[in-house]
Amino acid sequence: MAAEGWVWCWGWGRRCLGRPGLLGPGPGPTTPLFLLLLLGSVTADITDGNSEHLKREHSLIKPYQGVGSSSMPLWDFQGSTMLTSQYVRLTPDERSKEGSIWNHQPCFLKDWEMHVHFKVHGTGKKNLHGDGIALWYTRDRLVPGPVFGSKDNFHGLAIFLDTYPNDETTERVFPYISVMVNNGSLSYDHSKDGRWTELAGCTADFRNRDHDTFLAVRYSRGRLTVMTDLEDKNEWKNCIDITGVRLPTGYYFGASAGTGDLSDNHDIISMKLFQLMVEHTPDEESIDWTKIEPSVNFLKSPKAPPFLLPQTTWTTPRGTSAAGP
Secondary structure, three states, X not given: OOOOOEOOOOOOOOOOEOOOOOOOOOOOOOOOHHHHHHHOOOOOOOOOOOOOEEOHHHOEOOOOOOEOOOOOOOEEEEEOOXXXXXXXXXXXXXXXXXXXXXXXXXXXXXXXXXXXXXXEEOOOOXXXXXOEEEEEEEOOOOOOOOEOOEOOOOEEEEEEEEOOOOOOOOOOOOOEEEEEEEEOOOOOOHHXXXXXXXXXXXXXXXXXXXOOEEEEEEEEOOEEEEEEEOOOOOEEEEEEEEOOEEOOOOEEEEEEEEOOOOOOEXXXXXXXXXXXXXXXXXXXXXXOHHHOOOEXXXXXXXXXXXXXXXXXXXXXXXXXXXXXX
């Protein structure tokens, strides 16, 4: 896809040609009131895209130089992961496979944005496929486990791209994207598709698409945003937007996938990390960000339904950073 640039502007969903990135801080004059109530108050003290930088040491980009290299590794992989010239296949379309790829360098950025180009595809029809991909920003790396091929009771952030409904009573429509923040005390419940530990989620039809599919994760000043571009329209679609998220620096980015009795090909084409140049207060700068415990400053009853945002489509074109390739 050809990238169209744009800048972040005051007002949700405004189209502004210039440099790329996710939507800027709202609200603007065209924002519906119900969306303002859901998102809560946000600030305008955020990058306008001028100082956006691709961080190559945290990015996975073709031709995948430094992947699995013993001399200067940037990324390590394990399990069923297979490296090709066009993609990193975490699992083949075969039963009982687990694979992952992890950045070798801890990330010390306070504010960042990750763009993921991925593909999930296979021969299974209807619900005869699984299980999905997990994207990670966590303290531990290269630890296999039962959560989409990686460890349970993790410390940090996980975004689950789940393709199979294990809970037959669920009202969710799959594939489904959800977010979880963990300080090591929570366990991901596969039988309930992580419902009790989910912070937010959305339905996202990303499987077996005949065009490129993308996901963007943005973390800045406690605000976590997840958006998708799945319909070949070169525009981001809102999935998750929550505030009050606290993540430390010094954790690792990674991706993993797993299959069980059902399977799929789970491919990562690229993961591009951008530094967001955000001005912090002196008090914020004095904090030792490596000592922060992963947390969210709102709590809900485990019996409460997941917090879902409306499926709002932004007219802003999707693109890669002006600093990127």
